[in-house]
Structure formats: C-alpha cells, structure tokens
Amino acid sequence: MEKELSYKEEIVRAMEYLALDPRVLFLGQSVAHTGNSIYRTLETIDNDRKWETPVFEEMQMGMSLGMSMADLVPVTCYPRWDFLLCATSQLVNHVDKLETMTRGIFSSGVIIRTAVGASKPLDSGPQHTQNHTKSFETMLTNTKVYLLEHKSQIYPAYVEAHQRATREKRPSLLVEFGEYYSH
Numbered sequence: 001m002e003k004e005l006s007y008k009e010e011i012v013r014a015m016e017y018l019a020l021d022p023r024v025l026f027l028g029q030s031v032a033h034t035g036n037s038i039y040r041t042l043e044t045i046d047n048d049r050k051w052e053t054p055v056f057e058e059m060q061m062g063m064s065l066g067m068s069m070a071d072l073v074p075v076t077c078y079p080r081w082d083f084l085l086c087a088t089s090q091l092v093n094h095v096d097k098l099e100t101m102t103r104g105i106f107s108s109g110v111i112i113r114t115a116v117g118a119s120k121p122l123d124s125g126p127q128h129t130q131n132h133t134k135s136f137e138t139m140l141t142n143t144k145v146y147l148l149e150h151k152s153q154i155y156p157a158y159v160e161a162h163q164r165a166t167r168e169k170r171p172s173l174l175v176e177f178g179e180y181y182s183h
Contacts, residue, residue, distance in 0.1 A: 011154055014157075015045055016044055017162070019045050021166070025049055025067065027052075027053055027060060027063065027064065038115070058087045068165070068171075073165045073166060080114065080116070080129075082127050095110050096108075096142050097141070109170065110171045112172065112173045116176070117178050133145060144161070145172075146173070
C-alpha cells in the first residue's frame with residue numbers, strides 16, 4: 001500500500017513533474033536559496049533550473065512574460081499573496097491580457113505560484129496572511145485561478161496548468177496555503 005503524501009509532498013511531486021519539461025524554469029525569491037517555505041518545495045529540483053531573484057516582484061512578472069514569449073515555461077514563485085500584489089499591474093494588464101492586446105499574435109504560458117501565508121503556529125501579521133484569490137478571479141480574464149485548499153487538488157492542478165502553458169499558451173495562478181506545508 002502506497003503512503004499518502006502530505007500537502008507539501010504533493011507540491012514537491014508537482015514541481016518534480018513540471019521539471020520533467022526542459023523548458024520549465026523556476027524563478028523568484030528563495031527558489032535556489034533558503035528563506036521561505038517555497039524553497040523547501042523546490043529542494044529536489046536541479047539548481048540549474050532555478051533563477052533566484054531579488055525583491056523586484058513587478059520585474060519578475062515581466063521577466064516571466066518575456067520567458068513565456070520565448071517558448072520557455074516560467075514557474076514564477078511569490079512566497080505570499082502580499083508579495084504578488086506588487087506584481088499586479090504586470091499580471092493583470094500584461095500576462096493576462098497579452099493575447100487580447102496582440103489580437104492573438106502572442107499569448108502567455110506563465111505559471112504563477114503564490115500562497116496564503118501561515119498564521120499558525122506563528123502569526124506573521126496581516127501583511128503576510130491575506131487571501132486575495134476572489135479579487136484576482138474578478139480581475140483576471142484569461143488566467144485560470146486554482147485555489148489549492150486540499151492536497152488532492154495540487155498535482156492535478158499543476159498538471160493542468162502545465163498543459164495550459166504548453167498547449168494553449170494560457171497563464172495559470174495557483175494559490176497554496178503555507179499553513180499546510182507542515183501537514
């Protein structure tokens with residue numbers, strides 16, 4: 001009988017699946033160096049596939065869009081929603097609307113990872129624990145939003161996001177729950 005995987009282990013499994021595609025690159029803060037929970041979900045990925053970025057969220061999203069237009073599949077990681085807010089203009093006005101703006105000439109296969117920050121065992125405060133999923137679902141017209149509330153949703157959602165990115169060149173936003181990384 002196979003052991004049931006934890007929430008974090010399901011994310012690791014999904015990241016390993018994505019890494020099977022040589023076009024996939026992982027970028028963001030603490031993807032190659034420890035510093036937040038996302039790092040622990042990418043430890044099994046070869047460092048050659050990870051691009052560590054400074055704190056420049058909007059530029060990171062712009063870079064991800066450019067990578068996608070060059071037929072790479074960026075998995076752009078924002079440790080918490082509160083960091084992704086800094087990239088909202090690039091996400092809402094460029095990544096999400098590229099196909100419409102270019103009348104179908106270009107489209108974007110960006111995969112965006114973020115998380116609702118954990119409030120247990122330590123509450124990191126309101127600027128790190130907000131959930132903006134509903135607001136972004138309203139703003140985004142071409143980006144599919146996945147709210148990963150249960151571990152059984154994780155792997156299928158990332159497989160679908162990869163298919164959207166590679167077959168349809170459509171962006172996806174996957175919202176994890178940092179509080180569950182230890183479960």
